[in-house]
Amino acid sequence: MAKHDDEFLEFASARTSHLFRTAYLMSGDWHQAEDLVQETLGKVFAVWGRKRRIENPDAYAQTVLTRTFISAKRKRSSREMPSSQIPEREFHEADATLRMTLLAGLAELPAKDRAVLVLRFWEDRSVEEVAHIMGASSGAVRTRTNRALAKLRGTLGDRLPDLALI
Amino acid sequence: MSDDLTRAMRATAENLTPDIGRLTAGGVERGVRKRRARRISQIAGAAASVTAVFGVVAAVAPGSHDAPASAAAGVAPGAVAATSPAAPASTHSAAVGATPTQDPSTAKSPSASPALPAAIPPQPAPSAPPVSGEDMVKLLKEQIAGMGFSSVTVLNKADTKTAGGPFAVLKVSFSAGQGDVSVSLEDQAWGNVHYGSPLPKGVTIHTLADGSHVVIYNGLQWPAGNGDPSAKRLDATWYRNDGVAVNVEAINEVVEKGATTATAVPLTPDQAEKIATASVWDAAAKSKAYQGWLDYQSAMAANGKPVSPNGSTPAGSGAH
DSSP, X not given: OOHHHHXXXXXXXXXXXXXXXXXXXXXXXXXXXXXXXXXXXXXXXXXXXXXXXXXXXXXXXXXXXXXXXXXXXXXXXXXXXXXXXXXXXXXXXHHHHHHHXXXXXXXXXXXXXXXXXXXXXXXXXXXXXXXXXXXXOHHHHHHHHHHHHHHHHHHHGGGSGGGGGO | OOHHHHHHHHHHHTTOOOOHHHHHHHHHHHHHHHHHHHHHHHHHHHHHXXXXXXXXXXXXXXXXXXXXXXXXXXXXXXXHHTSOTTGGXXXXXXXXXXXXXXXXXXXXXXXXXXXXXXXXXXOOOOOOOOOOHHHHHHHHHHXXXXXXXSEEEEEEEEOTTSTTOOEEEEEEEETTEEEEEEEEEEEOOGGGOOOOSSOOTTEEEEEOTTSOEEEEEEEESSTTSOSOTTOEEEEXXXXXXXXXXXXXXXXXXXXXXXXXXXXXXXSOHHHHHHHHTOGGGHHHHXXXXXXXXXXXXXXXXXXXXXXXXXXXXXXXXXXX
16 A cells, blocks of 8 residues: 555545545434545545645545535435434433534524534634635625524523523 | 533443444445546546647648637537546646636637647646526525425525535425525545445435436435424435536425424425426536535645645655
């Protein structure tokens, strides 16, 4: 295996967990998150060997993941299929209700709204960074963020009191 | 700002433990296929360029002046324009987006130098002009004409420069009520599509004569069971050989995740497939693929390492 491939594996080993968590928050589905991460890693790998000029692979992978998610969700990929195998996952019991509530609230939102909230509040990206990742203007990101929070507020209610202040 | 939402997301995500090894292996597998597909398209692009050069040489070489001008001028632009987005990596000396046209009189002109280097035209970048959202709407309307819709309203549209790809969404009224018909294009090669065996319920796949594939899904809009069971969805996705997928979708809702507004989806599987595989999407597919290449160049430049005009590695960049 070429040296740059080894470097990719090192990158993937370090970042896959975080990419998966982002993908899971965006998609709300374990299998879709796995598919999204593999597609993202595939796209990064494809350019890694040819152009080792990705100065910030984390940011590049994040952009690829977000755009792949939006593209896939817009066409409501028919890969969203029922599964008889639910992978075993460990969750802290205390977080279970909040997790279900949050995921249910996010699931009610359009894909771009979900992506904006995840990037802003999970990834802690600035408005400008989110705008770059999503290929939108800063104003559009602000508008979408406010709109998405307003919708989410209705679902989460007083579980997240800070939302009422936004 | 909204620390609680951040905390909630962390509580939701931080305890997730994916199989990193399996995901990485899957990513590498897909990446290898993407590299292979890109190399094949580069070879195709190089072959087209060679064809173009031979065409020009034939036009300027002594004894060849009685050849039709189109043999020299017609082949070159057409052949280059048909190349994949990977090709510009070696042919980007012309302005990006320039239309690859060549005046036939140039190749035939007595004033043109017969010397080969001067006779070879600049290698134009494969031109795939943007296709507007309005164009997407117009083409989709043309495709559904005669399919029994009493009214058609534009709901949304996007051009080929849009990050997610071009699309058009129409609200249609028909005998069963109202619904949506949409078309969208994205970069998705068949090699990266996995449906498993047996196929999921509602999915059928068949191969066309050119080796491309069509996947039909006809069933619940949210087959995982987490949505309104009365919401139906029909998808026809054509995985073209150029790595672009054309998806036609029909749902029995006017607003996604809204209430169902019809008892059936607005298209039949045959109608959806006919629309998806229509040649009218060729221009949008080429533009989409070309835009993907431009986006890549832009991303590389944004990372602080500008791409040289001919796509080669800038000196001292450390790239290879």
